[in-house]
Amino acid sequence: MAADVRIDIAAQFVGKKAFKDAETSTDRLTKNVKGLAKGLLAVYSAQKILSYAKASVKAFAEDDKAATSLGVTLKNLGLAYGANIGTVNGFISRLEMQTGVLDDELRPAMDRLLRATGDVAKSQELLNLALDIAAGTGKSVTQVSQSLQKAYLGQTQALGRLGVGLSRAELTSSSFEEIQARLATLFAGQATAAADTYAGSLAKLTIAGNNAKETIGKGLVDALKSASGSSTVDPVVQGIDAIANAIANLARETGDFIAITRENFNLKDLSFFYKDPKAFKGLGNISMTVSGQVDNAVLKTQTKVTKLTKEQAAAQSKILKDKRLGAAIDKANLALGKGNELFDMDKIQIAAALTNQAEQLGKATSSAQVLQIANDTARLNVKRSILALEDAIAAKDEAAIIAATKKLNEDLKVLNVLGMQNVKLADIKSILDSLKPKDLINLQNLLDAIALLQQIMGMPMGGNPATSGNAANNKSGAKVNPNVARLTELRQQTPPGSPISFLLKEHIEEIIAESSLSASMVDEQSKIAMMRILGRTGIDASSGFNPANFRASDNGDTINITIQTGIGDPNAIAEAIDQYLTDAEQRGTLRAR
Amino acid sequence: MPTEVKGAVELRKALRKFTPDLAKETQKEMGALLRPITNKAKGFIPSASPLSGWSKEGNGVWGSRLQWSTGEAKRGIGFKATPSKPNRSGFRSLARIVNASPTGAIYETAGRLHPQGRPQAPLAKVVAIGHSNYGKTIRSGSKDQSMSNNPNAGQQFVNAIDRTGKVVNAYKRAEGQGGRATRKLKGRAIFRAWAEDGGKTNAAVIKAIEGSKVKFENYTLKVK
Numbered sequence: 001m002a003a004d005v006r007i008d009i010a011a012q013f014v015g016k017k018a019f020k021d022a023e024t025s026t027d028r029l030t031k032n033v034k035g036l037a038k039g040l041l042a043v044y045s046a047q048k049i050l051s052y053a054k055a056s057v058k059a060f061a062e063d064d065k066a067a068t069s070l071g072v073t074l075k076n077l078g079l080a081y082g083a084n085i086g087t088v089n090g091f092i093s094r095l096e097m098q099t100g101v102l103d104d105e106l107r108p109a110m111d112r113l114l115r116a117t118g119d120v121a122k123s124q125e126l127l128n129l130a131l132d133i134a135a136g137t138g139k140s141v142t143q144v145s146q147s148l149q150k151a152y153l154g155q156t157q158a159l160g161r162l163g164v165g166l167s168r169a170e171l172t173s174s175s176f177e178e179i180q181a182r183l184a185t186l187f188a189g190q191a192t193a194a195a196d197t198y199a200g201s202l203a204k205l206t207i208a209g210n211n212a213k214e215t216i217g218k219g220l221v222d223a224l225k226s227a228s229g230s231s232t233v234d235p236v237v238q239g240i241d242a243i244a245n246a247i248a249n250l251a252r253e254t255g256d257f258i259a260i261t262r263e264n265f266n267l268k269d270l271s272f273f274y275k276d277p278k279a280f281k282g283l284g285n286i287s288m289t290v291s292g293q294v295d296n297a298v299l300k301t302q303t304k305v306t307k308l309t310k311e312q313a314a315a316q317s318k319i320l321k322d323k324r325l326g327a328a329i330d331k332a333n334l335a336l337g338k339g340n341e342l343f344d345m346d347k348i349q350i351a352a353a354l355t356n357q358a359e360q361l362g363k364a365t366s367s368a369q370v371l372q373i374a375n376d377t378a379r380l381n382v383k384r385s386i387l388a389l390e391d392a393i394a395a396k397d398e399a400a401i402i403a404a405t406k407k408l409n410e411d412l413k414v415l416n417v418l419g420m421q422n423v424k425l426a427d428i429k430s431i432l433d434s435l436k437p438k439d440l441i442n443l444q445n446l447l448d449a450i451a452l453l454q455q456i457m458g459m460p461m462g463g464n465p466a467t468s469g470n471a472a473n474n475k476s477g478a479k480v481n482p483n484v485a486r487l488t489e490l491r492q493q494t495p496p497g498s499p500i501s502f503l504l505k506e507h508i509e510e511i512i513a514e515s516s517l518s519a520s521m522v523d524e525q526s527k528i529a530m531m532r533i534l535g536r537t538g539i540d541a542s543s544g545f546n547p548a549n550f551r552a553s554d555n556g557d558t559i560n561i562t563i564q565t566g567i568g569d570p571n572a573i574a575e576a577i578d579q580y581l582t583d584a585e586q587r588g589t590l591r592a593r
Numbered sequence: 594m595p596t597e598v599k600g601a602v603e604l605r606k607a608l609r610k611f612t613p614d615l616a617k618e619t620q621k622e623m624g625a626l627l628r629p630i631t632n633k634a635k636g637f638i639p640s641a642s643p644l645s646g647w648s649k650e651g652n653g654v655w656g657s658r659l660q661w662s663t664g665e666a667k668r669g670i671g672f673k674a675t676p677s678k679p680n681r682s683g684f685r686s687l688a689r690i691v692n693a694s695p696t697g698a699i700y701e702t703a704g705r706l707h708p709q710g711r712p713q714a715p716l717a718k719v720v721a722i723g724h725s726n727y728g729k730t731i732r733s734g735s736k737d738q739s740m741s742n743n744p745n746a747g748q749q750f751v752n753a754i755d756r757t758g759k760v761v762n763a764y765k766r767a768e769g770q771g772g773r774a775t776r777k778l779k780g781r782a783i784f785r786a787w788a789e790d791g792g793k794t795n796a797a798v799i800k801a802i803e804g805s806k807v808k809f810e811n812y813t814l815k816v817k
Contacts, residue, residue, distance in 0.1 A: 004777055005698045007763070007787050008677070008686035009627075009798050011595040012602050015683050 060214045066107040073111045077118050084120055091124055096207055099131050099191045101141055103207075109145035116149040126152070129180065132187035135194035137162055152176055350384045378415040385411045484511055596799055601687050602676050604806055612812055619805040620674045623688050626797045627672035630690055634786035635667045638700065639757040644750065661696050669694025670783060688798055692783045701780040703751055705760050707737075710747020714738035754781070763788040 070088065074080040092106045109130060113123040130144040137144070139162055147158040156171040156179065165186055171179065357377045364370045385408035392400035491504040608616035640663055642648035647661040670692050677686045692701045704710075714734025719726040732740045739747050763785070764778040778784055787794075 005692040005701050005780065005783070007690040007778070007783060008595040008684070009689055009795055010598050010601060010687040010802060011684040012598055012600070012676075012687065013683055014602065014679050014685050 059210060060218045062104060063214045066104060070107050070111045070114075073114050077114060079114070079118075079120055088120060095127070095131065099135070099195045100207060101131060101134075102210060105141045109141050112145050112149050116152045126180075128191070129184055129187070131191040132189070133162065133164060133183060135190040136187040137164065151179060350380055350387070353380050378411065382408065382411045382415050484508055487511070595684070595686055596795060598687070598799065598802065601802055602685055604802070604809065605676060605687070608805060608809055612809060615805060615808055615812065619801060622801045623674040623798055624672065626794050626801060627674070627688060627690060630786050630790055630794055631670050631672050631783070633789070634670050634690070634692070634783040637758055637782040637785055638663060638666045638670070638697065643700065643754045643757045659695055659699070665694050666697035666700060669697040687802065690783050690787065692780070697782065700754060701782050701784070703754050705776065705779040707747060708751060708760075710745065710749070710751055711737060711739040713744045714740055758782075758785070761785040761788045765792070
């Protein structure tokens with residue numbers, strides 16, 4: 001931003017940097033290329049000439065060896081008479097030029113066929129055929145000539161393996177002449193046609209080059225012979241031996257020279273020259289040799305160190321790469337786990353089913369439906385707990401496994417309770433009770449405390465409402481509960497929905513209602529007794545309780561409540577009270593209704 | 594658009610090499626010509642923050658760097674009398690007036706490209722999995738678009754700054770000159786000062802360079 005916020009004054013064009021750079025680079029490149037070309041030309045030319053010379057000599061040697069071997073074969077077969085050798089060599093040369101197959105392949109093939117047939121003409125014929133088959137099948141001339149050689153000698157299986165289009169039956173039942181005639185028909189003109197192709201032309205060029213190489217190689221060998229002044233290379237070999245001996249003697253003499261030098265000159269006396277015997281490098285060539293050895297040792301060590309360093313770096317790189325891969329795999333597994341959780345159909349179905357059960361529970365109208373829903377919910381909970389346990393086992397999380405097992409056991413217990421056809425109310429009650437919050441006040445303790453207070457205040461125990469209430473309650477409870485239990489057992493034994501079951505149910509409900517009524521009465525009596533204890537007037541016939549005076553002693557105010565309405569009309573009384581309360585609320589004297 | 598001269602860079606090299614005193618004298622002379630412009634430009638910098646919140650430190654990397662400071666904005670205005678590096682077009686300026694501080698540059702240039710504020714960038718949902726804002730809808734746009742949720746934020750900013758000083762175009766098109774005029778010579782401080790100068794300083798600087806050339810030629814003639 002700041003770069004643009006400026007005013008340039010009096011600018012000068014100095015040329016675009018890119019152009020200048022490009023120009024400089026081009027100049028430098030041109031110079032480098034020229035230098036490189038010069039250097040390369042020198043090195044490349046020398047190397048090429050040397051390597052070409054080597055290759056030429058090698059090619060000549062191999063060709064000469066093959067030609068000699070063929071000549072020896074002809075001689076051994078008694079065919080080295082007249083113009084046979086020349087005929088064979090001329091034939092191979094012609095074939096080479098015509099078909100583009102190297103004489104390096106043709107000579108051994110011819111050699112092989114000559115040994116099998118013992119006839120120059122037949123061998124030429126078979127070599128021609130071999131060239132056709134090789135061109136037609138794509139096999140090498142060597143392989144085809146070997147197969148033909150074997151077939152000529154009676155083993156036709158090899159010929160069958162060439163894939164020439166003759167069945168095993170044909171090969172075994174036919175004579176070699178018949179097979180040859182058949183093959184000649186099948187592969188007629190293949191070699192010539194192949195030679196006329198582009199690839200064939202290239203092969204011919206290669207052959208020309210190789211022949212040139214062989215010729216040059218021959219020339220070089222001849223040159224060596226001429227240099228040694230002999231018709232063979234033996235003097236050259238002798239000369240090389242002499243050079244080797246001379247070099248060995250030179251090394252030996254050098255060693256002697258070192259020994260003599262050390263004896264004659266005590267270098268320790270020459271303090272200006274001598275510094276450290278180990279550091280002494282000697283004189284002239286000797287010093288060069290020793291320092292060269294030291295340098296070589298250092299170089300080797302350095303090379304080893306470099307190699308080791310590279311190996312270590314490579315190993316570190318591999319470890320790092322493996323770690324990265326591991327981290328990536330972990331990450332992928334984590335993501336996959338999340339994905340599995342998201343798309344775990346079992347879990348989805350269970351969650352949906354539980355939601356549905358909750359909805360159904362809200363709509364349930366009968367206890368049977370509620371029981372069925374409770375059963376289904378318990379089963380779903382068990383299934384969910386099983387899945388959670390499986391997950392925990394898969395995750396190898398010990399704490400999770402313990403927690404999941406505990407949860408599964410609890411769910412199974414609930415299912416077991418619900419699953420029993422003989423439903424025990426007490427068990428269900430225990431289940432439901434476990435869900436309810438605990439009572440904050442223990443009533444029994446409270447009653448006991450009231451009894452104690454009565455004792456302290458010297459009240460007669462007979463008037464103790466708690467005692468009487470408890471007695472009544474206990475009495476009533478002892479009387480009712482066994483009946484309810486017995487009737488419930490009886491009802492469970494009867495078929496559900498039957499009239500007897502219905503009657504029993506009504507009877508049980510009546511007993512329970514009576515029990516509740518008596519219990520509430522006991523509660524009322526307890527309240528009155530409590531008010532007596534606390535010095536209040538109780539609400540009973542003899543107490544003379546006046547609501548207008550109730551809590552009058554708290555602040556000394558008198559509360560007058562006058563309800564003006566018709567006597568005996570409950571609605572009118574209710575409306576009047578409601579209006580009064582509304583007014584009070586509007587005035588702000590009533591906190592809440 | 595600076596006046597093009599030829600051989601000034603070479604002249605300066607020659608001055609430094611053969612007549613260092615003359616080189617220093619030339620630079621001093623140019624400085625004396627440019628200083629009034631920069632002083633005037635500094636006077637255009639408001640003494641208080643153009644926007645009340647600008648002087649408060651913000652968040653992030655630019656929180657304190659972009660905090661308004663009158664002193665910093667004034668200190669950022671200056672001149673250089675040495676040749677610059679070649680720009681992309683191959684020109685080297687022999688002298689220049691700069692407004693280098695970030696806050697000064699903002700004050701200088703705010704609204705010169707978008708006088709009505711930058712257009713608001715469109716909202717787009719981030720769909721790239723793994724992105725920190727994946728699934729969220731954010732504003733996504735180029736540098737020429739505002740990322741603020743307030744569509745008038747840019748305009749309000751420019752208006753507030755405009756109350757302290759208007760953008761002035763220092764570019765004067767010569768007679769018969771064609772082509773698109775540069776928008777990079779518009780501003781509230783240095784460009785305003787340069788525009789108000791009316792080209793007198795520019796001519797004086799060129800004259801000073803030519804004067805040094807004459808002096809150098811006289812010196813070389815004397816040496817010969």
